[in-house]
Amino acid sequence: MPDQPLIVESVPGHRSLCAFHADTLHDNVQPAAPPCSFIQLPARCGTTTQRMNERDWDNVADVFEEEIFNVPANDTKGIITKWVKKLSGPDVVATDLGCGVGRTLPLLADRYAKVYAVDVSSQCLEVAEKTCPQYTNIRYVHADLSKDRNSYPATDVVLCINTLLNAAIEVREPLIERTVRSVKRGGHLLLVVPSLNSALLTAYRHLQWNLKDGMDPKEAQRKAALNSNGLEHGTVYIDDVPTKHYLKEELEALLDARGFNVLAVEKLEYPWTTEFDAPPKWMKAPFPWDWFVAAQRR
Numbered sequence: 001m002p003d004q005p006l007i008v009e010s011v012p013g014h015r016s017l018c019a020f021h022a023d024t025l026h027d028n029v030q031p032a033a034p035p036c037s038f039i040q041l042p043a044r045c046g047t048t049t050q051r052m053n054e055r056d057w058d059n060v061a062d063v064f065e066e067e068i069f070n071v072p073a074n075d076t077k078g079i080i081t082k083w084v085k086k087l088s089g090p091d092v093v094a095t096d097l098g099c100g101v102g103r104t105l106p107l108l109a110d111r112y113a114k115v116y117a118v119d120v121s122s123q124c125l126e127v128a129e130k131t132c133p134q135y136t137n138i139r140y141v142h143a144d145l146s147k148d149r150n151s152y153p154a155t156d157v158v159l160c161i162n163t164l165l166n167a168a169i170e171v172r173e174p175l176i177e178r179t180v181r182s183v184k185r186g187g188h189l190l191l192v193v194p195s196l197n198s199a200l201l202t203a204y205r206h207l208q209w210n211l212k213d214g215m216d217p218k219e220a221q222r223k224a225a226l227n228s229n230g231l232e233h234g235t236v237y238i239d240d241v242p243t244k245h246y247l248k249e250e251l252e253a254l255l256d257a258r259g260f261n262v263l264a265v266e267k268l269e270y271p272w273t274t275e276f277d278a279p280p281k282w283m284k285a286p287f288p289w290d291w292f293v294a295a296q297r298r
């Protein structure tokens with residue numbers, strides 16, 4: 001039997017974006033490592049209930065570095081840093097929306113007058129605060145972006161890395177609305193979100209791999225298929241959690257409709273090891289990616 005591709009599931013350093021682990025896997029994927037037992041397992045996939053809530057993120061706070069893919073550390077071209085620097089200044093105020101355990105707080109706090117570190121998880125905020133004791137210009141704000149009456153002001157620059165992930169439209173729309181309203185008029189939004197195009201490319205690579213291994217074409221295609229429940233609206237399952245993925249054009253339309261001029265859309269590219277366990281040597285560029293967007297509020 002030829003070796004079949006292993007889709008990476010919950011492996012430290014790999015691209016888990018969600019605070020959950022799969023208790024069951026689709027028949028076309030296998031875990032590269034057994035799911036960790038210290039995180040409460042989610043309900044069955046296929047529902048659109050909100051499963052990225054405060055408690056889930058609290059549960060992952062202590063193991064965030066091992067469990068949650070580190071976008072800034074894998075930004076090998078320095079795209080995020082370039083934009084953070086470009087927009088910085090002694091009087092400029094920034095917000096890290098969905099700051100998690102504070103990976104990007106030093107980047108902001110070193111360059112901006114004041115930084116609001118906002119997250120729904122008090123546990124993540126606690127870890128962030130412990131990691132950044134030297135910064136007196138960071139204010140930690142416990143807030144749920146999907147709800148109103150949050151206690152932080154609109155700022156000049158808002159950095160938002162993989163926070164707008166919720167596949168449930170009734171949660172995601174308010175998340176997006178409050179994200180855009182967190183930016184002052186004339187201010188900038190720096191956004192990172194999963195790419196739908198990239199997820200489809202990964203499925204194609206999976207198919208290619210199956211075919212190269214001599215699998216029957218129909219079987220190869222079936223085994224490489226993504227869960228199609230909600231795919232047309234960008235829902236892709238990561239660790240069995242329905243996760244919103246975006247098209248470039250969708251981001252452009254979404255931001256334009258909310259009063260933003262898109263200044264740049266760039267790919268944050270990652271190696272294939274983020275998608276597959278031990279990808280074959282022939283699997284090179286084009287690589288998988290997240291979208292990075294820089295936009296200015298009109």
Ligand SMILES: C[S@@+](CC[C@H](N)C(=O)[O-])C[C@H]1O[C@@H](n2cnc3c(N)ncnc32)[C@H](O)[C@@H]1O
Binds near residue numbers: 100101118119121160
């Ligand atoms: C994938 S993590 C990314 C964290 C961080 N931006 C990073 O790059 O390391 C998503 C973060 O968004 C936060 N988050 C999710 N939903 C939120 C909401 N409704 N309001 C505020 N924060 C939220 C989570 O608690 C989590 O820390």
